[in-house]
Amino acid sequence: MYDYLKYYGLSGIVVATKSDKVSRNEMAKSMKLIRSTLDMDKEDVIIPVSALKKTGHEDLLDAIEKELEKEK
Numbered sequence: 001m002y003d004y005l006k007y008y009g010l011s012g013i014v015v016a017t018k019s020d021k022v023s024r025n026e027m028a029k030s031m032k033l034i035r036s037t038l039d040m041d042k043e044d045v046i047i048p049v050s051a052l053k054k055t056g057h058e059d060l061l062d063a064i065e066k067e068l069e070k071e072k
Contacts, residue, residue, distance in 0.1 A: 002038050011070070013063050014038065019048035019056060 005012040014034060022030060031046055040046070045063050049056035 002040075006039075011044075011067060013060070013067065014040070014044070014046045015060060016046055016048045018050065020050035020053045 002012060002014065016030065016034060019027060027048060031048070034040070034046055035044075038044075047056055047060045047063055049060055
């Protein structure tokens with residue numbers, strides 16, 4: 001799906017769910033792996049989110065809001 005967005009010049013947000021399952025150190029490694037696997041640019045956004053710990057939701061909403069503002 002991410003390749004589809006990039007192919008058509010569209011922006012998107014990658015949401016890394018279940019972030020509570022990994023340590024901070026593992027999270028950094030996972031983010032790096034996600035970036036390289038998806039061939040993401042530096043300005044592309046990855047947001048780790050955990051429903052269990054209730055983290056990342058505000059960051060995600062802010063990122064969505066920024067994307068919507070770009071469309072105006």
